[in-house]
Amino acid sequence: MNLTHPFLDLDGDKLREECGIFGVIGAESAVNVTALGLHALQHRGQEACGIVTFDGKEFYAQRGLGHVASVFSGPELANVQPGAMASGHVRYSTTGGAGLRNVQPLFADLASGGFSIAHNGNISNAMTLKRELVRQGAIFQSTSDTEVIIHLVATSRYPTLLDRFVDALRMVEGAYSLICMTENGIIACRDPLGIRPLVMGRLGDAVVFASESVAFDVIGAEFIRSIDPGEMVQVDHNGTVSSHRPFGNVSARPCIFEHVYFSRPDSVxxxxxxxxxxxxxxxxxxxxxxxxxxxxxxxxxxxxxAAIGYAHESGVPFELGIIRSHYVGRTFIQPSEGARHADVKRKHNANRAMVEGKRIVLIDDSIVRGTTSKKIVEMMRDAGAAEVHFRVASPPTTNSCFYGVDTPERSKLLAATMDTKAMAEFIKADSLAFVSIDGLYRAVGEAGRNGKCPQFCDACFTSDYPTSLTDNADRESHDLLTLPVHKVA
Structure with a gap:
């Protein structure tokens, strides 16, 4: 859930992002560096967070529900064992649901030793793989798709851990950026299409990895480069860095919505x-x-x-017509519909002096179900706006994401069931328009969308999914039920 978008979350009316991951090896106080890095990535997941450390002999884990500041405040952070290597995770649940047992990084004792994994993304054939693993006798401790990777590594017959890891990833489809820790060091990798982001930096002699470059700014690290799609970077305790490319060369398809909404604006x-x-x-x-x-x-x-850019190009003055209070809790946790709606009014207020009697252009990043957009338009009308024109900084969201973004099912996406005119009537705007898919591609520096070989994953706008969707196809074709999972207190 995104800290940077406050109109949250009337009936799931904003796309909820995936997760954020961070790792460091060779730092004097790896746990403190990791906690600070996770603070910078908090916008990527606000349900839960965790840190796993290694002191040279043992692995230690601490996880909790809530924000980094509460889970890893002074006393709690002091309880985490020190060491020169640590990894962390902030989570919004996509696959597996909420609950402490799904909080990452996950950890397991394998035959080769301790193994922890932090995952950003979604494995789109996780249930298919899980069914087969359970038939073979695997016992799952969580409902997270990430645990499938651990079992695949554990059951692989290749001789080295790196080979077993590669073998496991060859069996999964979907999106992943991973930071894994073993007794020998860190392995950071990105899926062959590079759908989910991952970057590498240096903090003195330490090597650091994160979902976004802003984490390096916060901890004072130097940005080195992005991890390439399909690349595995291995760092041992001596600081030796080696790169492996076991998946060959595949045309990258990074998620274009990172540019629209998910990433912090101060990231690269x-x-x-x-x-x-x-x-x-x-x-x-x-x-x-x-x-x-x-x-x-x-x-x-x-x-x-986007509003600044629109105003500059159009010559129409930019004004803050909606004022946000920074001291109100998230609307989606309120217990009733009425309370959530009242909370929107407490969190935001129309700046009547800038709205009354004026023709206004409202700029937002996306429309999902449309309920939030409808309330924003209503707020402007109540403040005396003469006309309300809604402009959206992404194309219509017509399809669900299966790569780590929590989107409603397609039938509940407004743009999947209405044309633009009907959507405008639904949100009660005088007009509604979206940036075109080619306009979005031009904004990220491309000449336009290459239909034969798109430069990004844009399936939420185009339905052009870059990978197979095995689990979804099974559900649609056979109405398969998920495996029963025992409840854990």
Whole structure:
């Protein structure tokens, strides 16, 4: 769940992101570095977090439900054993549901020794693999798709751990960035299409890995490079770094929604400033679907860069027409529908002086179910707006994501069931328009979308999924039920 988008979360009306991972080896106080790195990645997952450390002899783990600041406050952090190697994870549950047993990094004692794994992404054939592993006698301790990888590594017959790890990953499909720790060091890897992000840096003599470059800014590390799609980077306790590319050369398909919404705007994603891309999306919006208006207003906070770009390109003044309170809890945890709706009003207030009597252009990053957008428009009407024109800094979200983003089923996506005119009527806007898929690609520095070989994963907009979706196909074809899982207190 994203800290940077406060209009959360009326009936799941915002795309909830995947997770964030962090790892360090060779640091004097790896656990403190990891906790600080996780703070920087908090926007990627706010349900739970965990840290696993290695002191040269033993692995230690601490996990908890909630934000990093609460789970790893002073006393709790002091209880985590020190060591020069640690990895961490912030989580929003996509596969497996909430609960402490699914909090990562996961850890297991294998025949070769301790093995921990932190995963960002989603394995789209996890249930198929799990059924076969259970038939072979595997006993699962969580409902997370990540645990499938541990069992595949444990049952592989290859002689070395690295070979067993490669063997396991050859069997999975979907999206993953992984940070794994063994007694010999860290292995960081990215799926062959590079759907989920992963970057590498240095902090003195230590090597660090993270989902986003902003984590390096926060801990004072130097950004080195992105991990390439399909690459495995191995770092031992002497600081020796080796790169392995066991999956050959595959055309990369990184998630384009990282640029639209998920990543922090102060991150650099695959060589591109996320903030600059979001501003450019606003420029493309103004070029493609400008309308006569008196003021451009962002939906805080994720609509801010695109609104700046739109205003600059169109010449329409930018104003803060919605003021956000930073001291109200997340709306999605409120116990009743009425309480959630009231909480939106406590969290946001229309800036009437900038709205009343004016034709306004509202800029937001996406529309999912449309319920939140409808309430924003209503807020502007109540504040006296003469006209409300809604502009969206992404194409219509018409398809579910199976790569680690929690999207509603397709039938509940507004753009999958209505055309743009009907959507405008639903949210009660005077007009509604989305940036085109080619406009989005231009904003990230491409000439346009290459239909034969797209440069990004954009399946949520186009239904062009870059991998097989085995579990989903099974559900649709055979209505297979998930395996029963015993309850853990």
């Amino acid at each position: 994603m695959d060589g591109r400033s996320v903030y600059a891309v979001r501003k450019q999306i606003g420029v493309e919006l103004a070029k493609e679907c400008h309308t006569e208006a008196d003021v451009v207003i962002p939906v805080p906070d994720s609509g801010m860069p």
